[in-house]
Amino acid sequence: MTTDPADTSATPAPAAAGPAAVREAVSCAGLTYAFGGTRAVDDLDLGVHEGEVFGLLGPNGAGKTTAIRCVTTLLPVPAGTVRVFGHDAARERMAVRRLLGYVPQQLSADGGLTGRENVALFARVFDVPRRERAARVDLALRAVDLCDAVDRLAATYSGGMVRRLELAQALVSAPRLLILDEPTIGLDPIARTGVWEHINAVREATGMTVLVTTHYMDEADQYCDRVGLMHRGRVRALGTPEELRRGLAEREATDTLPTLEDVFRDVAGSGLDDNTGGGFREVRSTRRTARRVG
Structure with missing residues (x-):
């Protein structure tokens, strides 16, 4: 049987291309971490998409910083799995650290060093090749700026x-994933x-993924993709800021669109009481940080 090259019915048409699969920069499955009898992170499932700004919100004591420290390999992963661009944070710690x-x-930052010296120190810590250090620091x-x-x-x-300056320290290794734990704590609105x-300028130029924790709901609403x-x-809740606000409006049957802070309070509920304040050490450390940068 011969086929006319112009007869497209002789061969099946290619299947329509579906949406590109979302790649995960960070994937946590069943992550659990306990301090004594207290589970700071309890069977956490979380995925951060490559290239997005993801905000991890919650009251003090919710487990945000503990989860972040597991992702950065500063804490072990005793139960569950954590992967960063496919690398196992428990078994490939150095590979993960090179991406962060x-x-x-x-x-x-060290107040006794100049800005350049601080960033150069981090270039050495992150093992930036010597021939590239000066250019990377600049x-x-x-x-x-x-x-x-x-x-x-x-x-x-x-x-x-x-x-x-601390942001420059983190960027000197050209990371694929930038993790920011309360990056604007204690700053005035203009500095924030x-x-x-x-x-955002660095993210747009490089395509890096950003994972941030913050208590400033306006920041999360304005700058986070999810x-x-x-x-x-x-x-307990996951989505774009608009999806979460509209979801609360539907549950409350209100025509007034809630704020992200309203969603925060709805989800946290009793988590805003005095039992989840993070403890004396955390309060003291946070106040010290705010005082020094404020």
């Missing part, structure tokens, strides 16, 4: 500049906006 930039709640400092202050001691920086502008609301060790 991390800005913790506590200050990581690039990271330019990305956060600190070129005019690179040779000043970090102790002379304002709160917003300190946070941008400036930090986020620099985060948010997960965590309470008592588990994610």
Whole structure:
């Protein structure tokens, strides 16, 4: 049998291409972590899509920072699995660390070093090749607009500049995943906006994934593609800020669109009582950080 090349009925048409599969930058399955008899993270399932800004929200004591520390390999993974771009955080810790930039709640900059020296130190810690270090340090400092202050001691920086310096420290290794734990704590609204502008500029230029924890609901609403609301060790609500706000409006049968803070309070419920304040050490540490950067 011969076939006319122009006769398209002789061969089946190719199947229509479906939507591209979403790739996971971070995947947690059944993650559990306990401090004594208290489960800080309780059978947590969580996925962060590659390239997105994902906000992990929740009251103090919800387990956010503990989960973050498992992702960054600062804590072991005693139960469940954590994968970062497919690498097992329990078995491939160095491979995971090479993919990360991390800005913790506590200050990581050294006030006795200049801005350039701080970032250069992190370049060495993250094993940036020696021949690339100077260029990478300059690039990271330019990305956060600190070129005019690179040779000043970090102790002379304002709160917003300190946070941008810590962002440069995290960016110097060109991470695929940037993890920010309360990155704007203690900053005034102008400084907070400036930090986020620099985060977004780098993200747009590089396509990196951002995982952030914050108590500022306006930040999460404005800057996060999706948010997960965590309470008592588990994610209780997940979606875009608009999806979560509209979902609450439907449940409450109201024509007024709730705020993300309303959703936060609805999900956390009793989690906003005095029993989940994070403990004396955490309160003291958070206040110290806010005081030093404020």
